[in-house]
Amino acid sequence: MLVPILLPICHKLGIDPVHFGLVMVLFVLARVAKLSVERTTIAILP
Numbered sequence: 001m002l003v004p005i006l007l008p009i010c011h012k013l014g015i016d017p018v019h020f021g022l023v024m025v026l027f028v029l030a031r032v033a034k035l036s037v038e039r040t041t042i043a044i045l046p
Contacts, residue, residue, distance in 0.1 A: 003024060010020045030040040 007017065007020065010017065026040060026044075027037060030037045033040060035043075
C-alpha cells in the first residue's frame with residue numbers, strides 16, 4: 001500500500017526503483033517471517 005505513495009518520492013530523490021523494490025521486499029519478508037530486519041538481512045547475505 002505504501003509503494004504507490006513512496007515511489008514518486010524515490011524518483012524525486014534519485015533513488016533507483018530496483019533498489020527501492022528490494023528494500024521493500026526485505027521489509028515485507030521480515031514481517032511475514034516474524035523476524036527482525038537485521039536477522040533477516042544476516043540470513044540472506046551468504
